[in-house]
Amino acid sequence: MDPHHFVQINTGSPEPIYRQLVEQVRRRVAAGQLMAGDEIPSVRELAQALAVHPMTISKAYSLLEMEGVLERRRGLSMVVAAQHQQAQPRASRIELLRPTLQKAADEARQLQLPAAEVIGLLTQLLDETNA
Amino acid sequence: MDPHHFVQINTGSPEPIYRQLVEQVRRRVAAGQLMAGDEIPSVRELAQALAVHPMTISKAYSLLEMEGVLERRRGLSMVVAAQHQQAQPRASRIELLRPTLQKAADEARQLQLPAAEVIGLLTQLLDETNA
Amino acid sequence: MDPHHFVQINTGSPEPIYRQLVEQVRRRVAAGQLMAGDEIPSVRELAQALAVHPMTISKAYSLLEMEGVLERRRGLSMVVAAQHQQAQPRASRIELLRPTLQKAADEARQLQLPAAEVIGLLTQLLDETNA
Amino acid sequence: MDPHHFVQINTGSPEPIYRQLVEQVRRRVAAGQLMAGDEIPSVRELAQALAVHPMTISKAYSLLEMEGVLERRRGLSMVVAAQHQQAQPRASRIELLRPTLQKAADEARQLQLPAAEVIGLLTQLLDETNA
DNA sequence: GTGGTCTAGACCACC
DNA sequence: GTGGTCTAGACCACT
Structure with a gap:
């Protein structure tokens, strides 16, 4: 590595x-x-x-x-580590993302932004980030 | 207040x-x-x-x-402040959310999670948070 | 008045x-x-x-x-006030300006600026201010 | 240091x-x-x-x-800081002196002092300060 | 009443 | 070792 x-x-x-x-x-x-x-x-x-x-x-x-x-x-x-199952199932993996997404949701509420707008930006960022 | x-x-x-x-x-x-x-x-x-x-x-x-x-x-x-126009236009407001969403996008990439899954969870959290 | x-x-x-x-x-x-x-x-x-x-x-x-x-x-x-001689002589009036000019001189030294440059800017500002 | x-x-x-x-x-x-x-x-x-x-x-x-x-x-x-280029060009450095000189110019106008007199005193103070 | 500055000193996180 | 945060509390300047 x-x-x-x-x-x-x-x-x-x-x-x-x-x-x-x-x-x-x-x-x-x-x-x-x-x-x-x-x-x-x-x-x-x-x-x-x-x-x-x-x-x-x-x-x-x-x-x-x-x-x-x-x-x-x-x-x-x-x-x-061996016992640590590598490649957790997706259902488990997404839990690692929950805290950050919850924070985003909280902020969006305080900014009174409509869900569609928030999801639009995240979609765009996911695209760019994976590019 | x-x-x-x-x-x-x-x-x-x-x-x-x-x-x-x-x-x-x-x-x-x-x-x-x-x-x-x-x-x-x-x-x-x-x-x-x-x-x-x-x-x-x-x-x-x-x-x-x-x-x-x-x-x-x-x-x-x-x-x-006066010059800080109250109720910024949405285009500007959503910018305040960008850093957190970018962080989420970065983490999603590292977790190799498909976009649909990430957006699904965010949608759910936005619903719950606004409830 | x-x-x-x-x-x-x-x-x-x-x-x-x-x-x-x-x-x-x-x-x-x-x-x-x-x-x-x-x-x-x-x-x-x-x-x-x-x-x-x-x-x-x-x-x-x-x-x-x-x-x-x-x-x-x-x-x-x-x-x-009557006893306060109005319209002090110039020699006295300029003393009222000394503290500010001294502050400028101190700052100019710390900035290592040549005197000519400092005087140039002050001359310009005096012109504009009186215009 | x-x-x-x-x-x-x-x-x-x-x-x-x-x-x-x-x-x-x-x-x-x-x-x-x-x-x-x-x-x-x-x-x-x-x-x-x-x-x-x-x-x-x-x-x-x-x-x-x-x-x-x-x-x-x-x-x-x-x-x-690195990006803060050391030794700013003089044109930029003198800007740091502008507020103080502007204050002096304003006061000079209110005192109705001729520019020559003001500049004379500043010149003297610059000399003394650098001595 | 308001906010601003400073001190004394504790505790924490980071490297 | 480094800087950051917070508290307790004093004192000051301004309106």
Whole structure:
């Protein structure tokens, strides 16, 4: 796994880096892009690739290990955990998206925007994002 | 304006209180629920109603003033700014929703969820939220 | 003296209104535009003309009275004080300008701007302002 | 950067400390004395050096960050922002001086002082200030 | 009455 | 170590 393409972080975001890492890895495992047994970049490798402090990477990996998403292997490298069913069913995957969509719905209500308008914009963004 | 219904805050949220205030007021002005010239609760009034420190309210009000949403009238309470045309046109209002929807679109891509599924859940949440 | 042309205030300025009043009157007396014995607008008149709280006007007038620029006359109206030599000599008048020019000089040094450039801009602004 | 020479404040001035900080830093960056990427003293360091409360420093830094003059690096000290090109061209730098010079011009008009006299005093003050 | 500034000091999150 | 947030409470300036 090329560390430069493993995850992308945005240092300007208000979201802490370690959390960006955790959530991206969690989603990629859920989506089946990372499969059980796959090796992930070492802390040092990824820290250098992302120009981030190694402790930040280490913190993210530890959290993912506690969650059962990653496993520490003999030696040093970590791998995607076996028992963690990779590629969760869609019904389960979409639950990971619920909090963000709920936030959008709350904001839409406060802005008194009609549902059609909100859905229109999301449709457009989904198109662009996947392009 | 009754200070108890002016805004609602959630002290448990990771989002700082002052930012919750800023965003709610910004949205209420954009939606036209607060009109140009409307008086807003005084710092002390709102602080007491929400049981937070006056400085927290003051910080939020100051940021809204810098944004041009509120206007200070020295010695008097603040009002919704005049030039900030009340009830922005919808084309502009929906822009306030774009960041959250973009985040949702990004997450959906990483989860490799089909657009229809994402839109389905949002539609459902919009219904429930407005109910 | 028409109250609308007596002074001009800028409610948006960070400078308090009462101080704007004090300094403008002081300068107009120093310049000889207001002469000893001239009546000035009443507190109520001016407050209405400027759309400002009467106490603000009153505070300014009181300060000018303490300075000896204005005098309270029998009845209600105030007049420019007699003993205050109206139309101070230029050598004295320019001293009223010194603090502002000193501030400009300090800022110019911090910006490392050449004197010629600073003087050029001031010359231009003096032209425009008197036009 | 030695915190004792980073900025000088005047606690007696009517201008709030945090604003003195903001304006001095802004001018030093504009003048190129602080270059993009330069580290600035930490909040605690500077607070101790100037004998003011850390929150006062923090407020100034936050405002400078909002202006785009400084950049936050989480967990590390702040630096002069990259996009804020160091050493702005003079044409731009002199604009920072315009408000103060405009104020001087306004006052000069009210005092009915001839331009030559005003410019004479400014020239003298510029000389003394740079000496 | 209004908001603004500052201090003292706690606690948290992040790196 | 870094900055951010919040509280408690004082004092000031302005209207």
